[in-house]
Amino acid sequence: LRSPESHDTIIELLKHAKKGAMKFFDINLRGDHYSKELIEELLGQATVFKINDDELFLLRDMFDIRGTSDDNACRWFLDTFDLDYVILTGGASFSTIMSKTGETSTINTPRVEVADTVGAGDSFSGTFTGKLLNGATLKEAHRAAVNTSAFVCTQEGAWPTYPEEGIPDYCQIINGE
Known part of the structure; x- marks a missing residue:
């Protein structure tokens, strides 16, 4: 959304989304290519908001929600x-997903031998979305997203070949199942 053309195109596309469609906003703050108004506009369109702990730190000031825990923010x-x-990722530490129903899932980031982190966030988002849309529970979708992201980190490049026997279970759950 760095140019008026891309902004207007994306907003127009969002207008054509089916009612009740999942609309995923992975904020990815870069340089000075964002504003409070733009973030509010996109949050008003979204149903899922993915943010990392560094971005949350910046948004606390922007939205005047300082002095509160990550969970409360x-x-x-x-x-x-x-x-x-809301999906909060904490890099090499954890990820937490909260739902409007009050359900929360937190999983430690698996310790793997990292070859390349390119594609890890997008594989997390895609797996989470796909699993939810296919009927998985929040915890099942979260676990699959973490495992896929961990696997991608063990491979070179953003599009690794996935093992036929499936992705290994790398997860260590903090709360829940």
Whole structure:
């Protein structure tokens, strides 16, 4: 959304999404290519908001929600923008997914031998979305997303060949199942 043309195109496409469609906003703050107004506009369109811990730190100041825990800040976004899910990633530490129903899943980031992190975030997002849309529970979708992202990190490049026997289970759950 760095140019007026791409902004207008994406907003127009969002207008044509089916009612009730999942609309995933992975914020990816880069340089000075964002504003509070743009973020509010996109959050108003989204049903899922993915943010990392560094981005959350910046948004706390922007939205005047300083002095609160990560969980409370994420819940603020969930409630304020009527989102279905907020996904908070903490890099090499953890990921947490909160739902508007109050369900939360937190998983430690697996320790793997990292070959390349390119594609890890997108593989997480795609797996989470695909699993949810195919009927998985929040915890099942989260676990699959973490495992896929960990596997991608063990491979060179963003599009690895996936093993026929399936992706290994790397997860160590913090809460829940």
